Amino acid sequence: MNIMDKLANRAKIVGPVCVGLDTKLEFIPKCISETNGTAGEHIFEFNKRIVDATKDTACCYKLQIACYEALGLDGLRAFSDTLKYIRSNGLIAISDIKRGDISSTAAQYAKGHFCGDFETDIITVNGYMGVDAISPYAPYFEKGKGMFALVKTSNPSSVDLQDTLESDGRPVYMHMAELVSKWGSSYTENRGLSAIGAVVGLTYPDEFIKIKAVMPNTFFLIPGYGAQGGTGKDLARIFGDGICGVVNSSRGIIGAHKGKTEGDDFVSYIACAAAAMREDIMKWL
Amino acid sequence: MNIMDKLANRAKIVGPVCVGLDTKLEFIPKCISETNGTAGEHIFEFNKRIVDATKDTACCYKLQIACYEALGLDGLRAFSDTLKYIRSNGLIAISDIKRGDISSTAAQYAKGHFCGDFETDIITVNGYMGVDAISPYAPYFEKGKGMFALVKTSNPSSVDLQDTLESDGRPVYMHMAELVSKWGSSYTENRGLSAIGAVVGLTYPDEFIKIKAVMPNTFFLIPGYGAQGGTGKDLARIFGDGICGVVNSSRGIIGAHKGKTEGDDFVSYIACAAAAMREDIMKWL
Numbered sequence A, B: 001m002n003i004m005d006k007l008a009n010r011a012k013i014v015g016p017v018c019v020g021l022d023t024k025l026e027f028i029p030k031c032i033s034e035t036n037g038t039a040g041e042h043i044f045e046f047n048k049r050i051v052d053a054t055k056d057t058a059c060c061y062k063l064q065i066a067c068y069e070a071l072g073l074d075g076l077r078a079f080s081d082t083l084k085y086i087r088s089n090g091l092i093a094i095s096d097i098k099r100g101d102i103s104s105t106a107a108q109y110a111k112g113h114f115c116g117d118f119e120t121d122i123i124t125v126n127g128y129m130g131v132d133a134i135s136p137y138a139p140y141f142e143k144g145k146g147m148f149a150l151v152k153t154s155n156p157s158s159v160d161l162q163d164t165l166e167s168d169g170r171p172v173y174m175h176m177a178e179l180v181s182k183w184g185s186s187y188t189e190n191r192g193l194s195a196i197g198a199v200v201g202l203t204y205p206d207e208f209i210k211i212k213a214v215m216p217n218t219f220f221l222i223p224g225y226g227a228q229g230g231t232g233k234d235l236a237r238i239f240g241d242g243i244c245g246v247v248n249s250s251r252g253i254i255g256a257h258k259g260k261t262e263g264d265d266f267v268s269y270i271a272c273a274a275a276a277m278r279e280d281i282m283k284w285l
Helices: A003-014 A039-054 A065-069 A072-088 A103-114 A135-143 A156-162 A172-184 A205-213 A232-238 A266-282 B003-014 B039-054 B065-069 B072-088 B103-114 B135-143 B156-162 B172-184 B205-213 B232-238 B266-282
Strands: A017-020 A060-064 A093-099 A122-125 A146-152 A196-200 A220-222 A245-249 B017-020 B060-064 B093-099 B122-125 B146-152 B196-200 B220-222 B245-249
Touching (some): A003 A245, A017 A266, A039 A072, A060 A065, A060 A072, A065 A072, A065 A093, A093 A103, A103 A135, A146 A172, A146 A205, A156 B172, A172 A205, A172 B156, A205 A232, A232 A266, A245 A266, B003 B122, B017 B266, B039 B072, B039 B266, B060 B065, B065 B072, B065 B093, B093 B103, B103 B122, B103 B135, B146 B172, B156 B172, B172 B196, B196 B205, B205 B232, B245 B266
Parallel strands (some): A017 A245, A060 A093, A093 A122, A196 A220, A220 A245, B146 B196, B220 B245
16 A cells, blocks of 8 residues: 555545645744744744644645745754654655756655655655656655645646646646656556645636546645635535545644634644534535 | 846856756765765865865856755755855855745745855746746845746656647747746846846757747756756857856766765866866857
8 A cells, every 4th residue: 555545545534634834933822932942943843732733633744845944954953853743643744845856856855855854755746847857756655655746736827837728728737637647657556546646726626627537546635725715615526526635724724823822722723723624624525 | 237147247257157066975085075074064075175176167056955955954054054155255056946836835935045044146946836936036136136947957858748739839848938038027127137047958959049039138047068968069059149048067077086086186177077168168159
């Protein structure tokens, strides 16, 4: 069973909520930020308490590395510590790094994110540079690692390039969907899911249905729920024949206490937000 | 004068050689690797000696961050130290990070790479997600920062997506070229170059000529020289009316001593390789 099969099984049991640890300093309540320690240490403490409070509700955790890179080495230490904490609790971590480069460089990224300080379970990648940017990660798939490749992203300007029409009238994101499906076809076990999944935003549900049709063995990472506009009802259409992906929310969960408390009870707001999101999704299934 | 004007001016004076500090442990000679210190400290020492030996030949230095991420926090400390060393010598640093994400995330990357531990002069970005992935960097352009956006990359599988034909017969990389040129058009000073440049590989010289025609105020980062197959003769066509970009070589320069010496004279091989590359390019101009 590869990592995507594991993730899909867990999503069936606990629901598909992916808690986005896009942790910015503005989210940290005073009960943590006013203690001794660096910004990175505060971020790790905040993340740790969130993991403790949501581990039965969350299917997995996604860390947006940019929020940690923004704080330099101190931030990246928090990134490393958070990944270790999630994984040592037997939970699944996704590093949202969206790397994409030539094969010799991709091999370095694979080493950096599937081993060592930043070891994670699944990364996100950008396939603009083609299969060279994808294949160097494959040797790690049999060691329990996986990836989500960008297909159709959730942001407004995703149309700029991704919706460019090809000569046969198909948009570029459909071309990317077929490429990713082809690249992933070798990495399934026992007719399960491919170790290469896809990122498709919830903000474009009609497009999602078309993409899903050409990616039969693919599990999805679905951003765009909540703050970005996607709803449980949109998901109901996409999950018509069962849960086919994990649904990420960040601000909507890890910022749920903002304006309400600066004390240690902040985690209860966050736990409630995660549970409410799960409920909003599961009621349609 | 923005950073691209500065880079172009320096390229006219010293030539367009960009030394690629894609430093892997296998490049480090024993005179460094057998001293006390971490892998990251060895990498920094190696890079520092290369900068000292090439600073009159090199137009700029490009650091492939993947080689540093591969070594975790220790590697990223070397990344930070190398950037500081280059910039404190008044030289121009390019961080080859190829980041690309939604606007709130891109703002975090901007903070991470234009300020703090990883402060650099120019970054590379991936525009697959559209202008949202580009515009958050703009506030830094007037502070002397810039970016190179991927258009047509040098690797064999760049054709997978970038050469997809649009309905009017144009390939996707031409669409990206026009998008990047449009995005960059607001960021010029006194009819100079845009602070948004473009990455176009030397391995596709015919395509380069077509791209250049639709990107009039754009300076280029040109990978693919040497180990990847591009030659000075290919550049001569592209530089027909003057130097329009910097030409990166990594292995061909920083690995020039491999198999020849493990001693402190390694830098002389590296300095010679950089000088020979400059000569190979300048003789055609």
